[in-house]
Amino acid sequence: EIKRYTRKTHLQFLKMRNLADHDQLTNLMNRREINHYFKICETKKKLKNVNYAICIFDIDHFKSVNDKYGHDAGDFILQKISETVQKQFTEKENIARWGGEEFIILFEYYDNSIIEKLENFRMHIEKNIFSYKNIIIPITITLGLSSSNKISDIDIIIMDADNKLRYGKSNGRNPR
Numbered sequence: 001e002i003k004r005y006t007r008k009t010h011l012q013f014l015k016m017r018n019l020a021d022h023d024q025l026t027n028l029m030n031r032r033e034i035n036h037y038f039k040i041c042e043t044k045k046k047l048k049n050v051n052y053a054i055c056i057f058d059i060d061h062f063k064s065v066n067d068k069y070g071h072d073a074g075d076f077i078l079q080k081i082s083e084t085v086q087k088q089f090t091e092k093e094n095i096a097r098w099g100g101e102e103f104i105i106l107f108e109y110y111d112n113s114i115i116e117k118l119e120n121f122r123m124h125i126e127k128n129i130f131s132y133k134n135i136i137i138p139i140t141i142t143l144g145l146s147s148s149n150k151i152s153d154i155d156i157i158i159m160d161a162d163n164k165l166r167y168g169k170s171n172g173r174n175p176r
Contacts, residue, residue: 023097025075026082034096037106038154044108045148051110053147055118056161060140060173062101073132074101077139080130088121104158110147118143126174140174 021033029037041052059065059081066074078101085095085103094106107114122141130137144165146157 026078026097028082028086028103029094029096031096031098034094034098034104034106037094037108041106041108041148042154045152050108051148053107053110053114053145053149054157054161055105055107055114055143055145056098056158056165057103057105057141057143058165058169059101060142060169065137065139069132069135069137073135073137076132077130077137080128081125081139081141084125084128085121088124089117104161110149114145118145122174142168142173144168 021030022028023030041050044050045052059077062074062077065077078097081103082095082097085105089095089105092108094108096104096106098104105118122143125139125141128139130139142165144161144163144167146160146164148154148157151157151160
């Protein structure tokens with residue numbers, strides 16, 4: 001009886017933890033949970049000089065998707081983008097919904113392959129057919145990337161990635 005109760009309690013704990021650490025709509029990590037991984041990467045950087053990178057991306061013209069097709073269509077797009085980003089990257093890349101239509105990818109390493117992976121992801125989204133209730137909704141994304149290679153503070157790395165995202169958005173969106 002005690003074993004059964006302990007197991008049931010543990011399963012309830014895991015369910016509650018998942019609810020606390022993940023975005024309900026996308027099932028990606030939320031900001032609170034990704035912050036835990038930021039701290040791990042910062043520690044590795046300080047102790048072992050292991051560089052990491054952060055990409056912030058968002059869905060171009062997302063407000064117009066909601067305005068034109070409705071919020072259910074917007075939710076559908078958020079879910080499909082979340083599924084796609086999870087398929088495109090590995091467990092060494094932590095993905096979270098940063099807020100609204102913004103997402104963040106934390107790469108626990110830094111090398112030149114990141115740029116190629118992000119470009120492949122961007123092109124995949126651009127070429128993908130997002131069909132909601134038999135309506136094709138064209139979607140593109142804009143990305144901003146920064147790393148601990150030259151910047152040591154996580155908050156500044158995030159700000160740098162966000163500034164690069166804003167630069168991309170103000171210079172045409174969905175840049176190649």
